[in-house]
Amino acid sequence: MEFEIPWDALFGGVLLGLSASLLLLLNGRIAGISGIVSGLLKPENGEVLWRVLFVIGMVFSALLAPKLGFELPQSLPVSSFFWVGIAGLLVGIGTKIGNGCTSGHGICGMGRLSGRSIVATCVFMAVAVATVFVRLHLL
Template identity: 75%
Template structure:
């Protein structure tokens, strides 16, 4: 069950279902950066659903191996400094872009938002260029 095309399809379907359920039940977009950001600056009545959404992602990942999904055989090894810098750059990028890959790529494009379509094209292009540079230069 954990083979690439099937696991990618199932993962995408689960993301779509969770994003749709959150929009339907709460009227909220399932952008992970926005959900986490809302926990850092909480508003009245906004904490419970955010905590439950994040916990759901963590708990689901713990149960995935029981359902036949496997972790990658190896993870890229890098320094802690590079990991911290990368995390900060991602955080800055999501703040500047008013959202992350899940918010723009899944929810925004599903709503045919022009801003999300442009944002998704930009971050996909940057990812392609980054991968090319990393592997070939």
């Protein structure tokens, strides 16, 4: 069996690391999406422009990637917008309780060897595994 390198994932990971590093080095900020978006909802100290540009960059990169030859993962069918809304609400509550999201803790915090982020990421992963198990085997 031959191993094929997932170039799209590798390139995406490099871009994530580069953008997170640049934001930290040039702006002194962590590239945690929940923190960036919540800062747009309650702006402080005129820190709106870079947050808006960051979010616009995320949205447009997803639109631009297929035009550059990158394949996006297939979307799962949405069975109910009600459940999608509930899931979004729970994610928002979880990021507030956890003081950050998977991008802030899992990418940036673990890269800085933050103990709090390492624990948070382990909890995220354990809950994800439990959720998949329950969904596939008990529901």
